[in-house]
Amino acid sequence: MRILDRYLAGAVLGGTALTLAVLLPLLAVFILADEIDKVGDDGYGFSDALLFVTLSLPRYLYQVFPIATLIGALAGLGQLAARSELVAMRAAGLSIGRIVRGAMLGGLVLAALAIATGELVAPVAEQRALAVRAMAETGEAMHISGQGLWARDGNAFINVRDFEPGAVLSDIHIFEIEDNRLRFATRADEARYRDGHWVLTGIERSRIGADRVTVERFERARWDSLLNPRLLEVIVVEPHALPVWGLYRYLRYMRQTEQDAGAHEVAFWGKLVQPLLILAMIFVSIPILLGSARTTGTGIKLFIGVAIGILFYLVSRTFTYLALLYGLSPALAAFAPLALFTLAAIVLLRRVG
Known part of the structure; x- marks a missing residue:
């Protein structure tokens, strides 16, 4: 059984790695297209823009990790389904719970990588990126x-x-x-x-x-x-680019000074939910695969995964706006979309079972 667990986890990891290999270059192109408008202003050159894009990628990688995990799980496990390996596992007596467990082992590795990226790599790289742009624009070292x-x-x-x-x-x-x-x-x-x-x-x-x-x-x-006060951009970054401990310090300061901390609270709870969200995306992929293991092509499953990812983004943004505009609890805004999609996956798994 441990061999099967590793096999399923490897499929999830391999599919996610392939998905990120496709998504990251696309993200880099979009970021560079946005930076092109700034090239030529105050000594900000094309090479500076390229370095800025490279250093900005870890933050965007962290943000797309859940959707990349969903698509990667569908791609990796979908290959097993296309070769009827999932059907053979179930015919051999492997329960749906064991399939979920094996896939979740890969999810735990991905969640750990996401935490390391969001807490250790992305904040430092983001500050370096802002420093590159600020130095080019102001001429100050x-x-x-x-x-x-x-x-x-x-x-x-x-x-x-x-x-x-x-x-x-x-x-x-x-x-x-x-x-x-x-x-x-x-x-x-x-x-x-x-x-x-x-x-x-x-x-x-x-x-x-x-x-x-x-x-x-x-x-x-x-x-x-x-x-130059523009250098403040180097250390005063957007809430979603800060690590959890940095957001916690922000929240404590803003509460002491009676300032509006809504955006920082939403970002703080979003950071806490991120690892659980990665696991939830893998959980959501299982009923999609098992419900049509032999009758639906991998392309259709990937399309369904992209559609679910977009739907989740829209739902999560809706709850975020509700929290910022109407005073909805930031914790509820972060956990509600996760709970809704997990509940839907549980219902679908029961039907498949």
Whole structure:
């Protein structure tokens, strides 16, 4: 039985890998077509656009993972059905539950890959992509590391450790160099861009002399920096591009400051549902295959899978808009489409059984 489980899981994984191999180049073409309009603006060249597209792909990969899994499961398991292997398995006494279990093993691997992509790869790649575009458009050099964003401003080096929604920088460090020596080291709790300049608050400035260090503290001061506020796009990204922990921090901050956190709550719950959604898509594929294992071609099954994927997208977007516009619970908006499609699959499986 373990051999059959691995065989079914391998079919799901192989079909999904083939589907992603087709979808990702198409996504890249669509993203590049959108970026072409920006090529030529402020030094943003075609090579920059290509690099931006490449770095943006992990985020889009994460977003299409559930639909790709559904199509991949139909393609992989559909080949088994076309060769009557699923019929032979059932004739040999393999229950529908065991077929579902084998397919779900592949789904668990895909869910783990999706989590790794969405939490580890996509957020970093997205920030790199925004950095590439921002550097090309503004001409300013920057670097993103585990210690935040680094940028050069004349003879000063700026390090932004943290950020909050609303174009607010937090935990800023400014190192000023004169005659190849560090002369001033400034730390500020917060920076806001207002009326064409930056305003620092909670400032502690250290003047580094030859024999001593003098520390001054200020409540507020103007910061005449050449740092372009457009660079904020590098660290202030859209909610759906953030990892779960980043969304959680956003939500906590916005609730403390009594700001509208609807979009971030919807994105947060959507991230939590994503692994379950991948498993649900595989579960949905089983009754489609078993209901017509010998009478329907693979092409028709794939068309049904694409139609179901589009229908799920429309239903999930509808619940998202209901949550944003009419105050529907974001958790309910995330779990309701999943529950509806899973329930429909259970009903169909019972009929097949």
